[in-house]
Amino acid sequence: MTGHPVFAALYDRMNGAAEREIFAPLRARLLADLPGVVLDVGAxxxxxxxxFRAATRVHAVEPDPAMRTRLTAKLDQAAVPVDVTAAPAETLPFADAAVDAVVFTLVLCSVADQAKTLAEARRVLKPGGRLAVLEHVRNTGGHARWQRLATPLCIWLAGGCHPNRDTPTAIEQAGFTFEEREILDPLPKIVPTRPWLYATASVR
Ligand SMILES: C[S@@+](CC[C@H](N)C(=O)[O-])C[C@H]1O[C@@H](n2cnc3c(N)ncnc32)[C@H](O)[C@@H]1O
Incomplete structure (x- = not known):
């Protein structure tokens, strides 16, 4: 993968204030209690x-070399052991039923194939394992039309991001059942990458 070096270089600066004020507390709530072996896909x-607070090990999976360089430089920010794997979400180099939780934060908008990605998450999860998701998703009405128009620009500017994916439906179609499911809308109305799905799900 050649990756997106400009997007990777700007990512933390671009998210700055929103990350601190809005997203970091949501990440903390979603991730702190995840137990055992955790896969952070598209880290x-x-x-x-x-x-991550309760995990015994986090496998951070990231195919983009420019993202991976920054990820590796931040490993000392983790309170739990983390290793980094270069792989795409669609073909995870992990055995069946190998992990206790799979995390997708702002990744299902960008993967090449959502259905394959979710099938892989299901394959590597242990029975009863948890999917943890924080993703912007397709809206309704006029804003959905704006998302559709803005999609080519988002793909170009934001590393292949599609603002108009119906991610909740894709998660259910992959065989997951939601345990928690909230739609959050903290960003300004004009932003195409809203609203947000905050969810946990498992295979029953
Ligand atoms: C918007 S960033 C989100 C990064 C991080 N998860 C976060 O919450 O800040 C999207 C990430 O998904 C990764 N990505 C894109 N396509 C992918 C794929 N097919 N498999 C795994 N990761 C992918 C990108 O390289 C990028 O690091």
């Missing part, structure tokens, strides 16, 4: 790293 520059 990016490592924004989730400080928030």
């Amino acid at each position: 990016g520059t490592g924004a989730n790293l400080p928030h």
